[in-house]
Amino acid sequence: MTDDGILELRDLLQKHGTRRDLDLHLVERVEEAPALFQAGLVHRKWAVVADETTQRLAGTYLASALNAPLLRIPGRAGGAVVAGRAEADRLTRQLQTSGAEAVVAVGAGSLNDLTKFASQQLGIGCAVLATAPSMNGYTSAGAALLEGGVKLSVPCAPPRITVAPIGLLCQAPARMIAAGYGDLRSRPVSGADWYLSHRLLGTPYAAEALGLIDEADRVAAAAVDGLATRSPAAIANLTTGLLLSGMAMDIVGTSAPASGGEHLVSHYLDMFHFSCGGPHDLHGCQVGVATLALASLYERLLKIDIHAVQAPTHEPWTDLAERLASHFGPLWSAVEPIARQVHGDDEARQDRLETLRLGWAETTTELRRILGPNPTCTEQLQRAGAPIRFADLGVSPEQTRAALLHARFVRARYTVLDLAAELGLLDSWVDDLLATSHL
Ligand SMILES: [Zn+2]
Known part of the structure; x- marks a missing residue:
């Protein structure tokens, strides 16, 4: 993508991230990540959380670069990792045993939610290396955890540092990229529902949050035609849109x-x-x-x-x-x-x-x-x-x-x-x- 294009996206992320004390980095390569984590949360003993796939993609590299233990989350019944209460409690215990002072999740929705929750339980620093532009939860102040068969939205702080390496995000499965776009396309309906609830029940409403979501929508709209071909510019736009949209949830809690x-x-x-x-x-x-x-x-x-x-x-x-x-x-x-x-x-x-x-x-x-x-x-x-x-x-x-x-x-x-x-x-x-x- 053009230098101007990526600089504009980085400016947007910095502007909105700084307001919320979040470091949001859109970078070219995974190799840029360790220094950014170490600069953002200094003098920390790190742990790295990954699953079987993300361990291979970047987890092993990151654990080695941060001189940190790698905690691997198993999938359920041989399938994908589930962000469940049992997994969250197990990760909390593992992190406690490791003595980590900061933790970085290498993954997308489930790994990020589990790590956000566990780090909050222990009061340690949290960061994420995004591996797929698949949902807007990276920067949101909550974790969706499955407990007793119900998906609960548990309040917890977003990762202090998010590093999104475009080269890695471009390799995400096509369905995950499409899913990220689908999550953002909820904007007309979720915005209308939010207003309706405010109007009829008096629930909190903030024009600032809607403005941020509109900005996320505008940025992601520019991506639509390049997603199927994984154009780096399109993936960078979609990722930026997802990070902005997640922060809008933070504004109203x-x-x-x-x-x-x-x-x-x-x-x-x-x-x-x-x-x-x-x-x-x-x-x-x-x-x-x-x-x-x-x-x-x-x-x-x-x-x-x-x-x-x-x-x-x-x-x-x-x-x-x-x-x-x-x-x-x-x-x-x-x-x-x-x-x-x-x-x-x-x-x-x-x-x-x-x-x-x-x-x-x-x-x-x-x-x-x-x-x-x-x-x-x-x-x-x-x-x-x-x-x-x-x-x-x-x-x-x-x-x-x-x-x-x-x-x-x-x-x-x-x-x-x-x-x-x-x-x-x-x-x-x-x-x-x-x-x-x-x-
Ligand atoms: Zn969503």
Whole structure:
């Protein structure tokens, strides 16, 4: 890529990283990483965390350069590493035994989440060497951990130092690169859900975070055509977009700015995969497809006559719980407290609907602005090589329907899925969506 192009991206990362005391380095080669880690967290006894693949890619080299022990995280059942509570606790004990004062994760989502969590438990320095531009969690203030069958978002500080070597990131599997783009494409829907929650529930909202996500979107949009061919410029743009987007979550202390109903659908698929062997794909691939579905629900929402809608009466908790217990099966004990919170009380629900009716014009104007002119556009995902249909993820129409109807119960986060349900429209909209779109 041109020197000007990479300098602009480095300036952006430095500007936004410095504000949050994070060192973000977009470099050409892995060999530049050890000096950057040592300069950022001086006089430290390091440990390096990797899995079988990332050990080979850069873990062994980095451990040798930092004169550090290499802690290898095994995959589950011979497969990929899972960011689960058991793995996180095991890594915490290993790090404690090693006496490390700082730790660097060599990997992407799962390894970074495990290392963020373990380092926070021990109060030691944390850094990451990014190996794939596959998700925006590198710089986010939280770790997604699977516990009791549920994906929990555990608050913890982002790595103090992130080094993203473009040469290594260009070698990431094509599906992981496409997943990174899919994760960023959630912006119209996650932004709209975040605003909706603020408007109807008064949850925190910060224009600064939305501005950062827009900047991430702008940078990544420049990448779309070069991702399939792994052009270094495109990979650098995508990586920068992901690092900026992750920081937006830090601003408000929740993942809400970049994680709405589309992420709930992805978490739902993850949960059924890990508990019952359901279909599954990379986080960002699931998020990209779910974004298209939720954007279609927003299209329907923006067309309704809110004053003509007769919201159904609030379903008694016992009736809902019976239905959900049968649907979630072995996951129910973990889901129940969250579902109870989502169900809430009738008074709060009536207040929300009243707020919606009174401020309908203003709310829909802002939602249209956030969603942009064409939020259901599949073309960019396709150009980036990302899946665009649930079938591409191995998810059947019945499983898609179930996911869209039940995802709202896996995390207490108000989204268009909740609003559609409260208006009594979710079932019919999902049926219509499945009958009329190619999802
Ligand atoms: Zn995500």
